[in-house]
Amino acid sequence: MIKYVPQATSVVLEEIPGKVSLAVDVSNCPMRCPGCHSPFLQTDVGEELTVDVIEALLADNFGVNCFLFFGEGQDDESFLDLAWYLRDNHPEIEIALYSGRNEVPNSYWRVFNYIKLGPYIEKLGPLNHRTTNQRLYKIEGPVHKDITHLIWERGIDPNVKK
DSSP states (O other): EEEEOOOGGGEEEETTOOOOEEEEBBBOOOOOOOOOOOGGGSSOSSSSHHHHHHHHHHHOOOOOOEEEEEOOOOOOHHHHHHHHHHHOOOSEEEEEEOOOSSOOOOOHHHHHEEEEEOOOTTTTEEESSTOOOOEEEEETEEEEEEEEHHHHHOOOOOTTOO
């Protein structure tokens, strides 16, 4: 079972370049990154994320063109089932994952359009800092294109020189 935190669900513009993303916080994160910005997601909180919930979220958030999972929980099979549901039933919506892992199973690369990899390391900073260890990939068939620089180029990082 995959759980999400309804109160934390929001529409975001900054996480996936050029996308209006419905960001859904998934709980039961196993990573335990020191300095985590959402440590409450390390616990078993929230409500079950189902296809009915996904349909309701999409209906309530007209105009999104990306469904962004902030985390993946600890049930790979259920998580992938939800991602494939989106892929099969909403081809107009791109699917993204922010994972704290350094690697994800090969099956993830076949369903997602974007995957962010890497644990949060406080001294290296988040994805919008050039010093980060994290990377955002756009999946184009067998190619995993690193597009992290697009986050930096938008001027979000105060260390970016224009």
